[in-house]
Amino acid sequence: MYSTYLKKQQFRYGFKRGLPIMLGYLPVSFAYGLTAVNSGMHPLLAILMSVTNLTSAGQFAGTSLIAGGATYLEIALTTFVINIRYMLMSLSLSQRLADHVTILERLLFSFGITDETFAVAASEENELTFPYMGGLISGPIFGWTVGTALGAFICSALPAALSNALGIALYGMFLAIFIPPCKHSKYILRVVALSCVLSCILKYTKGLNAISAGFRVILVTFLVCALAAWRFPIEEPSKSSTNADNERGA
Amino acid sequence: MSTSYAVAAILIMALVTYLPRMLPITIFQKKINSKFVQSFLHYVPYAVLSALTIPDILYATNNYATACVGFAVACILSYFEKNLVVVASGAILSVYLCGLFL
Numbered sequence: 557m558y559s560t561y562l563k564k565q566q567f568r569y570g571f572k573r574g575l576p577i578m579l580g581y582l583p584v585s586f587a588y589g590l591t592a593v594n595s596g597m598h599p600l601l602a603i604l605m606s607v608t609n610l611t612s613a614g615q616f617a618g619t620s621l622i623a624g625g626a627t628y629l630e631i632a633l634t635t636f637v638i639n640i641r642y643m644l645m646s647l648s649l650s651q652r653l654a655d656h657v658t659i660l661e662r663l664l665f666s667f668g669i670t671d672e673t674f675a676v677a678a679s680e681e682n683e684l685t686f687p688y689m690g691g692l693i694s695g696p697i698f699g700w701t702v703g704t705a706l707g708a709f710i711c712s713a714l715p716a717a718l719s720n721a722l723g724i725a726l727y728g729m730f731l732a733i734f735i736p737p738c739k740h741s742k743y744i745l746r747v748v749a750l751s752c753v754l755s756c757i758l759k760y761t762k763g764l765n766a767i768s769a770g771f772r773v774i775l776v777t778f779l780v781c782a783l784a785a786w787r788f789p790i791e792e793p794s795k796s797s798t799n800a801d802n803e804r805g806a
Numbered sequence: 807m808s809t810s811y812a813v814a815a816i817l818i819m820a821l822v823t824y825l826p827r828m829l830p831i832t833i834f835q836k837k838i839n840s841k842f843v844q845s846f847l848h849y850v851p852y853a854v855l856s857a858l859t860i861p862d863i864l865y866a867t868n869n870y871a872t873a874c875v876g877f878a879v880a881c882i883l884s885y886f887e888k889n890l891v892v893v894a895s896g897a898i899l900s901v902y903l904c905g906l907f908l
Contacts, residue, residue: 576890601812608820618819622812631815636822641854647830648850651837659832666828671858676890678851720867721876721902727863728880728897734855735884747849751856759861769862776857777850784853785845 563687570691573680576729577672578699583722584612585700589707591616595623599708606704610670610697613769614638641773645674654683661686668693672726675733743788751780867901871908876901 585606592602597619609615614635621631646669653662665686673693677684738745754776758764767775838844863880867873880897888896 576894580894596807597812598809601809601816604813605816605819608816609823611823614819614823618815622807622815625807625811628815628818632818632822635819636826639823639826642823642826643830644850644854646827647834648847650831650834651844651847653831659835662832662835663828666831667824669827669831671854675851675855717902717905720869720872720905721898723866723868724863724873724876724880724897724901725894727859727866728876728883728894729890730855730859731863731877731880731884732888732890732893734852734859735881736887737852739885739887744849744852747852748856751853752860755857756861773854773857777853780853781846781849784849785842789841789845790848 563685566685566687567691570688570693571695572691573676574673574692574695577670577676577726578695580672580722580725580729581696581699582703582706583719584726585703586707587719588612588615588619589704589709591707592619592704593708595619597623599705602708603701603705606701607697610668610700611639637768637771640771641671641777642669642674644774644777645669645671645678649674649677649684652678652680652684654685657684657686665689665693668697670696672696672729675730679733743784746788747780747784750783751776754780867905869905869908872901872904875904 588606589599589602592605592615593599597605602619605615605619609618617638618631618635621634646666649669668689673696677689677692680688734744734748738748755772758767758772758775838847863877864870864873867876876897879900880893883893883896
């Protein structure tokens with residue numbers, strides 16, 4: 557019922573969708589490699605970090621804590637708080653998976669859930685399968701590792717003008733994912749607008765700006781989505797019409 | 807830093823990064839029937855991505871002016887539903903070009 561051909565096709569499609577993420581990861585992981593080595597970490601440790609963690613903010617924070625000789629508990633708590641947002645993404649994806657995805661497959665590909673792979677997976681119209689997810693995450697994992705290695709070993713920066721420009725790549729991708737649905741659903745438009753306003757309030761209000769970036773995302777998501785779910789419940793379960801126009805080839 | 811300390815710290819970090827990714831998707835194997843939860847999760851990607859992007863995109867290039875230009879270009883290209891690569895490349899190119907003049 558589920559042919560090898562189909563699996564290969566889904567893997568390839570996922571891989572193609574992951575390519576822009578892989579490219580976007582290169583400068584960020586390159587910068588991470590540089591920073592880690594500069595803070596006194598051996599290049600191989602920096603690579604071990606990227607291979608086992610696959611996350612940007614958490615790695616930057618953790619590396620500076622390690623450099624400062626923090627306790628294991630401090631390191632664990634800080635990293636966990638920064639990464640709690642993945643729980644929402646993981647929960648969201650759990651409702652989009654095809655039923656035949658096994659526990660082992662879930663254990664494997666969930667390692668590759670990042671802000672960016674989640675963004676692309678969530679924008680797919682079809683149910684998510686294991687070959688698709690495997691294809692989607694393999695490019696980014698490769699890019700993240702190679703970028704770190706290059707940064708750690710070469711240790712000489714890109715021309716500043718270029719590395720600054722590359723810093724905007726991933727944000728550009730996010731915009732490309734959440735702006736188009738705003739044209740087709742006024743509810744999504746309201747969710748996006750409210751999230752932006754709330755995020756700015758949390759970032760720029762004295763006192764509230766003590767909240768870490770990771771918690772800010774969680775707080776905004778909980779408040780806005782709860783309000784939206786209460787005020788604008790969706791009609792169709794799992795697949796709504798607003799998601800239908802979301803599909804774009806990479 | 808000692809190597810064993812760094813390796814242990816890295817592996818602890820790997821664990822607390824993996825758990826939040828793995829637990830929800832492994833525990834919730836069935837579709838959740840609550841309409842509220844379904845609606846909530848339907849809106850999650852848009853709220854998460856908005857909160858990740860705004861206002862942090864303004865700090866992405868170490869220069870407000872170039873970041874604003876890149877932001878504007880990315881918004882326009884996204885509005886016309888260009889694909890991810892086009893939007894990302896357009897933003898990079900505009901920031902790079904502006905950086906040459908500012």
